[in-house]
Structures are given as C-alpha cells and as structure tokens.
C-alpha cells in the first residue's frame with residue numbers, strides 16, 4: 001500500500017513548516033518585503049490574482065509545489081485534458097474543457113474526436129437561439145417568445161442562473177429568463193404567475209432526465225400550458241429539452257428534434273458550457289456565449305501550460321489546501337463585489353462541495369485529513385453587514401476570496417468608487433487588524449479613559465493575519481466571466497487531486513433521494529414502514545397536522 005498521504009515527506013515538510021510559522025504575522029511579512037505584491041500576484045489577460053495577503057513566507061510555496069509534484073498533479077492534469085476516465089467510480093472521462101475548444105481542435109474520447117460533435121450542438125443551439133431571439137420561433141398562437149423558463153436543478157440550474165444573472169447587461173431587450181428548480185410547488189407557481197402561455201418557452205434541462213424535482217416541475221408546466229387552452233401540438237413549440245437521455249426525453253413527450261444533447265463526460269456541475277447553457281445563449285446570443293467559452297478556454301490553456309509556480313488555479317488550490325490541512329480552516333468565503341455575481345457563491349457551493357465534499361479517497365479508503373471546506377458568500381457590502389464580524393473577529397479561520405470589477409456596468413454617481421473602497425478596505429483590515437495599542441489610542445481619541453477605556457479595548461482589537469485572495473478584473477464581460485468560472489473549476493480539480501479524491505462523482509446525494517422515495521407513499525396515505533422514532537413521529541405529525 002502507498003504511504004498514507006499525511007506521512008509522505010512532502011506533507012511532513014509542510015507540517016514542520018507550519019509549526020515554524022507559529023507567531024508569524026502577515027503584517028510583519030509585508031513590512032519586511034515591499035515587493036510582496038509584485039512577487040505574489042499574477043495576471044492573465046484582464047484578470048489579476050493578488051495572493052500576497054496569505055500566510056506565505058518564501059519557503060511556503062516551494063513546499064506546496066513540491067507536494068503538488070509529489071502527487072503528480074501535472075500527470076493528472078494531462079490525464080484530464082486527454083480524456084482519460086479519471087472519474088473512476090462512474091468509468092467516465094472528465095472533459096468539460098472539450099466544450100470550450102475552438103473548432104478544429106482534437107479531443108479524443110474512445111478514439112473519436114468529440115470537438116466536431118460539440119460544435120454541431122453549439123451550431124444547432126445557435127440557430128435555435130437566433131430564431132427565438134429574432135421572433136421567428138413562434139408560440140401556438142403565432143406570437144414571438146417573450147419568456148424563457150428553465151426547469152432544472154443542481155448543475156442543470158445553478159450555472160445557467162448564475163451566468164444569466166451575471167450577464168444581465170448583455171440580455172436581449174425583449175426576453176425575460178426565469179428559473180425553476182425547487183420541487184416546492186411555490187417555485188413554479190410564482191413563475192407561472194408572471195408568464196403568458198402563448199409566449200413562453202420551457203427548457204427542460206436534465207442530464208439524466210430522471211431527476212424527480214425536474215420531472216415534477218416539467219409535468220406541472222406542461223399541464224399548465226394545456227390548461228391555458230393550448231392544444232396538444234403546442235407542446236412542440238413551447239417545450240425543448242436538454243439532456244443526454246433521448247429515450248426519457250421522448251417518453252416525456254418532447255420530440256427529440258427539439259432536444260439538445262450532451263455527453264456523459266460532462267459532469268452536471270461542469271455543464272453550463274454545454275447545451276445546459278441554452279438559456280444563457282438565448283438571453284445573450286450565440287456570439288456572447290462563444291466569448292464565454294473563449295474566456296474559459298483561455299483559462300484552460302493557462303492551467304494546462306503555465307508552470308505550476310505561475311499557475312492561477314494551482315496556486316489557489318494549494319493555498320486553499322494549506323489552510324484546510326495545516327491551519328484547520330473548515331470554511332471558505334467567496335465574496336463578489338459585483339451585484340451581477342450575486343449567485344456565484346451558490347454556484348460554487350455545488351461546484352466545490354459536491355466535488356470535494358468526500359470522506360474516502362480514490363481507492364475507497366477513509367481519509368484521515370480534512371478535505372473540501374464549507375463554502376459560503378454574499379455579494380459586496382451586504383456580507384459586510386451580516387457575517388464579516390465572524391471573519392474579522394470570530395474564532396474560526398475563514399480564508400476568503402474577494403472579487404471585483406475595476407469598471408462597473410452601471411456608473412451611477414460615486415457608487416462604484418464607494419464599493420471599491422470597501423472592497424480594498426476589507427482585505428487590508430483582515431491583513432493588518434488593529435492592535436491593543438491602536439485600539440487604546442483610538443478610544444482615547446474619542447475622549448474615553450480609565451476603566452471605561454480599558455473595558456472596551458479587548459472588544460476593539462482585531463487580530464488581523466486573516467488570509468484573503470483578491471481577484472480584480474477590468475469588467476464583468478462574457479470572456480472574463482468564462483475565465484473566472486474555469487479558474488474555480490480547475491482550482492477544485494487541483495485540490496481533489498491533492499486530496500486523492502474523485503471530484504467527479506456525487507454518491508453523497510443518493511441516500512436522501514432513496515429515502516424520500518420510500519417516504520413519499522407514506523405521506524400519501526400508504527402503509528407506514530419502519531423508521532427511527534424521530535422520523536416516524538414526524539411522519540405521523542405531518543399526516544395528522546398540528547391544529
């Protein structure tokens with residue numbers, strides 16, 4: 001058996017280095033090195049990563065990079081790009097990168113070049129999106145489409161929602177996008193209140209086309225359309241499907257001519273670049289969608305070819321792992337200072353936590369080290385007025401990524417300057433903190449003294465030394481957004497490899513699905529089955545009510 005990860009020389013060297021860093025404060029590292037920003041920042045196109053505000057000395061990165069090499073990160077990276085079946089538990093290749101390859105490239109899966117297949121679907125999507133956008137695709141009464149309702153969940157929802165919102169300034173002026181994911185009937189009911197059956201297009205997005213929530217919502221949407229007076233033939237004009245499962249699409253009643261396919265080598269949470277991105281393309285048009293893909297491809301090329309020491313996803317992955325495994329950080333914040341990126345944290349929750357929220361390694365052995373942290377975040381200054389207290393003064397260490405555009409899409413008065421001032425102030429505050437002496441002087445300056453002053457001092461101290469990455473970009477355009485998302489995808493890949501996980505399966509979501517299927521008949525009046533007494537008691541209360 002291989003040496004356990006935590007006993008490998010590279011891990012042990014990091015553990016020793018971590019001990020030697022006790023008492024090192026980033027404030028002192030900055031004071032000692034005026035070049036630190038230049039040394040620890042990296043630019044790709046119009047995206048800058050400043051990782052200088054991390055607990056890194058000149059020794060840290062070389063040790064982290066040694067660890068990455070010892071785990072053969074470069075070999076695994078090559079295997080992913082080459083289409084090897086690195087998703088072992090499902091026997092699949094992991095090739096979302098093939099979805100953003102330019103026409104003419106070659107990516108072989110089982111000896112077949114899949115790039116022409118990718119572009120054939122993109123071309124079909126483009127023709128369809130153009131017909132809808134130009135008003136040529138019409139509903140059953142001959143009216144052009146005004147509203148698009150995407151029905152999907154998880155990877156068939158979060159990416160399209162996040163990107164569609166992020167690219168709001170590029171939307172078609174006469175189209176509205178809506179997203180229904182939750183099986184809670186409230187979700188679809190509220191959307192259906194807003195749309196007109198004659199001018200609404202439903203996209204049923206499901207890789208498997210067996211997902212309970214999506215099928216329930218899809219059936220409700222179709223029943224609603226017919227209840228609005230549409231004839232059965234209208235379904236063909238108002239429903240399209242995005243899936244890998246033509247059989248189930250046909251069984252639902254959608255003509256497979258109205259289906260946009262993708263492939264089992266596209267993981268759900270990595271699928272927004274595929275036909276799952278259809279609502280994005282409808283809203284921003286095929287050209288902007290191509291820019292999104294090109295932005296992701298630029299990051300793919302960077303990740304694939306840049307030396308590890310100058311490779312954004314590698315550095316972000318290693319720095320994240322440094323905190324999880326050597327500083328006991330169990331959570332991680334993503335803080336976009338751009339209202340259009342409001343759903344980025346939710347999107348990354350699935351991308352990161354469904355990928356690396358694993359407790360056994362690739363060989364099925366329980367791990368004895370921490371893996372993926374809990375991820376959370378909120379846009380801009382909203383987070384500051386909610387949970388930043390914990391990040392600044394709480395007991396857990398919460399590494400955070402701060403993201404902002406230099407240029408706003410909405411230059412309203414001084415708003416953007418105010419936003420950026422806050423953005424910059426937060427990472428500075430987390431780095432420097434406020435010492436007791438500084439707190440004391442500040443309170444004295446406010447006219448306090450004696451016991452009253454001393455009683456307040458501990459509450460006013462900020463330890464600082466709290467790590468952040470800053471991601472600054474010129475403007476949130478489709479290309480930049482593609483680059484940013486691919487950065488996080490590859491960062492997640494890096495960490496999964498280093499933790500020896502399969503980042504591309506998600507068995508952890510299955511048990512709840514199985515038990516829900518078993519409980520459903522009980523809630524519908526069927527015979528009760530064996531449960532723990534809490535679940536049995538709750539089922540009884542649900543059935544009997546609390547009145």
Ligand SMILES: O=P(O)(O)OC[C@H]1O[C@](O)(CO)[C@@H](O)[C@@H]1O
Pocket residue numbers: 153154155156205206207208209210211214268269354506509
């Ligand atoms: O696209 P589908 O097959 O409906 O699956 C939706 C989501 O369900 C999951 O399989 C589990 O929640 C996700 O990985 C996936 O994104």
